[in-house]
Amino acid sequence: MHHVRLGRSAVTTxxxxFGGAAIGNLFTAVDDATAAAAVDAAWTAGIRTFDTAPHYGLxxxxxxLGTALHGRPRAEYQLSTKVGRLLDPVSEPAGDDLAHGFAVPATHRRRWDFSADGVRRGLEQSLLRLGTDRVDTVYLHxxxxxxxxxxTEAYPALDQLRSEGVIGAIGAGMNQSAALTRVVRETDVDVVLLAGRYTLLDQSALADLLPAASERGVSVVIGGVFNSGLLADPRPGATFDYAAAAPELVERALRMQEVCARHGVPLRAAAVRFAFGHPAVAGVLVGARNAEEITDAARQFGLPIPPGLWDELKTSGLLPAGVPVPKDGT
Incomplete structure (x- = not known):
């Protein structure tokens, strides 16, 4: 699978x-064997970039992820995690963490900390959990x-770690583009991770983040390309950004699916590939809780997309006329 450099760093993606939230028991539990099989399937598919965070399942x-990658040549894959939430153990664990979206025992309490000390301590804790001595990219989460x-505090601490060679690249990850645009303009981050705001159904990042990233030479990784489910399986009751999708969004997704079907392409394939039409986009991150999901995502990613599909989505009004779309071989 093709590698792309992140910004001006030496790190590639x-x-x-592979996004690791689901193997942290996002919404529903998966067992250790299923989680390990998902990582193994990603590797088999040629994926060599793996992302996680302390937030995911405490x-x-x-x-x-650390266990599943253990024993693989460290130089052959890129690993990213995130800072900004410290995990404090609770003296008497009770209940679960579903209030925060994860089906795990509430053994720890999250504490926001974007201080320089918090960044260093958070990274140290992550390295212990991952069982490794380094990560390639660290995102402000x-x-x-x-x-x-x-x-003013977290970014300078990461910048120091980057200059010392402790980490290779600095990023920031959010599900909104306005704040990420400020990060791009006010720092020298290498990459930003944007969830859900540059998809077939939502191109709001075109107004601010993507032009700023292009101008500043910052790479963009797009997450949430299925908008939490609607673009993977459009139907009444499907979710959009983790809530029930509005009827008009369901109708739009179903119309997109019909266009894709006329061109012999699953909607999932178009959803995975769409973001690559913009030159600032270096990669797409897909979460998976089992081998089948990540294998399917890789299969969809590899399908050829006829240019006429994008043309019809535009002429039918399902995509704005000026939205950049992938070219052949992208």
Whole structure:
């Protein structure tokens, strides 16, 4: 699978990368064997970029990903995690973590910390959970309500670690483009991870983040390309950004599916490939909880997309006329 350099760093990403939230028991539990099989299937498919975070299952995703990658040549894959939430153990664990979206015992309490010390301690804890001595990329994770501290304290700490060679690249990850645009303009990050805001159904990042990233030489990785489900399986009751999709969105997704079918392409394939039409996009991150899901994503990613499909989506009004779309071989 093709590798692309992240910004001005020496770190690369495969065009398709593995997102580790689901193997942290996002919404529903998966067992250790299923999680390991998902990582194995990603490797078999040629994916060599793996992303996780302390937030995902109170560290479960990091532990599982580290275990699954153990023994593989470290120089052959890229590993990213995130900072901004410290995990404090609770003295008497009770209940689960489903209030935060993860089907795990509530053994820890998350604490926001974008201070320089918090960044260093968070990274140290992540390395222990991952069972490795280094990660390639570290993202500021969801600093939406802590942006000033993230820019003035967390980012300089990561910049120092980058200059020392401890990490290879700095990023920031959010599900909104406005704050990420500020990060791109006010720092020297190498990459930003944007979830759900540059998809077949939502191109809002075209107004701010993507032009800014192109101007500044910052790579963009797109997550949430299925908008949490609607673009994977459009139907009444499907989810859009983790809530029930509005009827008009369901109708639009179903019409897109009809266009794709006329061109012999699954909607999932168009959803995975769409973002690559913009030159700032280096890769797409897909979450998977089992081998079947990531194998399917890789298969969809590899399908040829007839240019006429994009043309019809535009002429039918399902995509704006000026949206960039992938060229042959992208």
């Amino acid at each position: 495969t065009r398709l990368s 560290g479960l995703s990091e532990r599982r 969801d600093p939406d309500d802590h942006l000033d501290q993230a820019l």
